[in-house]
Amino acid sequence: MIHPEMGSRVNFAAVLTDLELEPDTLLREDLCTACGICVEGCPGRALDEEGKTDVLKCMGASQPYGLRTHIGFWVKFGQSTPEERKKMLTDPEYQLLYQADSYGSQYFCFQCIASCPVGRRRQT
Secondary structure, eight states: OOBTTTBTOOOOSOOOOOSOOOOOOOOOSOOOOOOOHHHHHOTTOTTOSTTOOOHHHHHHHHOTTSHHHHHHHHHHHHTSOHHHHHHHHHSHHHHHHHHHHHHOOOSOOOHHHHHOOTTSSOOO
């Protein structure tokens, strides 16, 4: 989503209300300038296909301690000796996995949003 004044720096998780609200007029203008800065700045190359976001590539770059890493850790753990398991559980990498699991991980790295020039200048 690109807002006319705030650019891509708007992110909705949910909006819940029982108020009767008048909708804004539908904006038909494409605010994207097609400059490609977001595509070039994406560390996961998740925006390489025009008009699409490759969610798996985005998650791989933005969640280094996400599901893929968790699965790899526990597979290796299951194949390890008791001594290796003890070492794995005291390794700082495990602490990062545990923290990501306990506190949750963000979904996006936000590099694409931060690099977008739309909305940086104030609209008058």
